Amino acid sequence: MNDWRPKPIPLTALARLPLTAEEGFVLSRLDGATPVRHLTALTGLPPERIQAIIARLLTLGAVLPPPTSAAPPPTPAPAASTPATPPETPGEPLEAGEEEDAGGPEDENAEAHAGTFRQLFERRLHPLAADERARLARESGEPELSALCFDPVPAVIHALLENTRLGLAHARLIARHHLNPVGLEALCGRAAFASDAGVRRWLVRNPQLPAGLFRRLWGGRRLMEQFKVAGNRDVPEGTRRTAREVMRSRFGTAPAEERVELILLTEGRVLGALMGLPVDGKTAALLCGRVYRSPLLIQNLARWSAAPPALIAHLLKQEAVRRQPQLRQLLQRHPNAPADARRGD
Structure with missing residues (x-):
């Protein structure tokens, strides 16, 4: 049972469960990928306490039971040699910035756990003087360490960063x-x-994220990642506007392959935000080397004022355009359309 990886039940109303701060902290470290035997090192709690908390979480229905039995696991062996760092989020980060708009049950669980730590901060820690909270931030373990992450005073955050127990969570x-x-x-x-x-993911949703910090962190990232932030409705409008500016700036210097990837993967939706930006010969050649079947992509390319003449001519030869007269007419009206195409050849 030491290899059992407890997993929270996503649909459980975790915020309504009668959990102590300590139980909420342990629950926040369960991700379905971390074995029981690692929980002692991850939380700093003794094995017998871990056993009691896991048993209570099972009783409350907050976690799925072990595969072979619904009984609580035996006492896990100490894992003193395992580094005491918070568990990583299961799975690899999504390519091209998809992590920026991730959500769902994982976010709901995180919100429930955060509520437990927020309560601890507001009821017991916030009434203390800022200097005392900073001292605790440097020295404390859990659950105070997580609770102090809610402190609004930057000096306390600086103190937290000096705490060797501070991790990704x-x-x-x-x-x-x-x-x-x-x-x-x-x-x-x-x-x-x-x-x-x-x-x-959480930084871009934070309304206090400075524009300068966003530019430093996202300025060199892939165009698709910048686009996903710019189009994510969970992101504050100020950050979305900065993301659009950063994307336009990077589009002028990004490799041709990355520009083509952005246009194709968005089916041309991004082109409205790229008005006035030209493309080089290599980008045009890569776009002309593809077969186009998506009416939406063809339509958006036809409305792109910077579409190269060679691309317009290439699109007019596509089977999808031949079958749909409205697409052909749209391309024929483009200012970069070949003269014979504008005459209706």
Whole structure:
């Protein structure tokens, strides 16, 4: 049973469960990928306490039972040699920025866990003086460590960053809930945190993310990743506007293959945000080397004022255009259409 990987039940109303801060902390570390034997090192709690908490979470229906039995697992062996770092989010980060708009049950569970830590902060820690909270931030373990991630004072966040127990799980809490640009800048001063997919996902949804910090973190990322931030309705409008500006700036210097990828994967929807930006010969050649079957993509390319003449001529030869007169007419009216095409040849 030490190899059992407890997994929270996504549809459980976790926020309504009568959990203590300690139980909520352990539950927040269960991801379906971390074995029971690692929980002692991950949480800093003794094995017998882990056993009791897991048993209670099973009783409350907060986690799925072990595959072979619904009984609580036996006491896990200590894992003193395992590094005491929070577990990673299951699975690899999605390519091209898809992590920026990830969501669903994982987010619901995270919100329930965060509520437990927020309560602890508001009821027991917030009434303390800021200097005392900073001292606790440097020295405390769980659950106070996670609770202090909700502190609105940047000095406390700086103190948290000095705590050797601070890990990615805490960095994600800060990225999501800390509403001071100074604290967010300090968080992203750690390269390991700034490059984490979960931290980035919550940073772009934080309304206090400074535009300058976004430019530093996303300016060199792939065009598709920038596009996904610009089009994500969960992202504040100010950050979406900055993402569009960054995307336009990078489009002028990105490799031709990356430009083509952006246009094709968005079916040309991105072209409205790229008005006035020309493309080089290699980008045009790559676009002309494809067969086009999507009416939406052809329509968006036909409305793109910077579409090269060779691309318009290539699109007019596509079978999808021959079958749909409205697409052919749209292409014929393009200012870069060949003269014989405009005459209705």
